[in-house]
Amino acid sequence: MSTGIDLQQSFVDVLVGLGLTPGVAKAVWMPIPMIVMVLGVTVGALVCTWLERKISAAAQQRIGPEFAGPFGILIPIADVAKLVIKQGTRPAKADPILFTLGPAIVFISIFLCFLVVPFGQNILISNLATGIFFIIAISSLAPIGLLMAGYSSNNKYSLLGGLRAAAQSISYEIPLALAALAVAMMSNGLSTIDIVNQQADYGIITWNIWRQPIGFVIFMIAALAECERLPFDLPEAEEELVAGYQTEYTGMRFALFYGGSYANLLLAGLLVTVLYFGGWELPFPIDKVGEFLGISNDTAWWQIVTATLGISVTLIKTYFFVFFAILLRWTVPRVRIDQLLDLGWKFLLPVGLVNLLLTAALKLALPAAFGG
Secondary structure (H helix, E strand, C coil): CCCHHHHHHHHHHHHHHCCCCHHHHHHHHCHHHHHHHHHHHHHHHHHHHHHHHHHHHHHCCCCCCCCCCHHHCCHHHHHHHHHHHCCCCCCCCCCHHHHHHHHHHHHHHHHHHHHHCCCCCCCCCCCCCCHHHHHHHHHCCHHHHHHHHHHHCCCHHHHHHHHHHHHHHHHHHHHHHHHHHHHHHHHCCCCHHHHHHHCCCCHHHHCHHHHCHHHHHHHHHHHHHHCCCCCCCHHHCHHHHCCHHHCCCCHHHHHHHHHHHHHHHHHHHHHHHHHHCCCCCCCCCHHHHHHHCCCCCCCHHHHHHHHHHHHHHHHHHHHHHHHHHHHHHCCCCCCCHHHHHHHHHHHHHHHHHHHHHHHHHHHHHCCCCCCC
């Protein structure tokens, strides 16, 4: 199966064919994936902000944005324009270095996780053999930025929000990692590509949602907590902490927090899709469709069709998770901080360990069904 590395080699071969040296061709290729990823993640986060408004309006039986473009689709662009031109201020007694570094660390750590997430069969930047481990390791840097932001703002509400964010992230990273590790155990690897391929043999019946129902529930709850979505938005609870660690931020610094939160929600949806819903795979194997129609899988136009279809399927599954997270915001009340921590340490952590041990036992007892 092709990976992002094959896409790079194909691009370099085309440039070499046009007369460039291999070194120059690779230099031309290097910024292209990063630019495409920045644009893709930015557009995806903007779509999430628009969905937040429209789904919230529907849940509350109102119309929502409708005048800024068709169905209000220009509202996210207006948000970005407002934040870009808004003056950036800093409290007089705030730590200037940490105050600026905090939102940057949060955004960069979330952004880097997209390097190993496949949007389709051939659409990823780097197929690391330790992809899931990379995501868990890099995303764990975000609480450091949140704590920096809360501490450096010289504001009691910001400090409490930063401390809550750090405690919440540490509490739910471990159950999330255990749920992902159970999936990696069945896939015999940590690569995101291998995890999707392991679910592709017989369509929907081999998706991990059926073999890992306990892990799926753990991952969903932990992902919502990591994204600080209701009912787990304790770090920025408006009624208690104004805006938590974001209270003193304006302009582009606030835009990093604002965009990073929705990029994190998009990342969580992609991980749920990759780990439990077959990634870019349809409910039936697309390769079998080509064989049934007598089309070779090496045919150029068929590869374009399957790649486009794979991207569409991945995004549909991802935005279904986003829809669920937004709808949950207006359905479930916020929990208390002690309830939040008790759920993570006293329930999800032991259940995650039991699920991991159960997966290992089933892999030994039923190797054909659990990747032995």
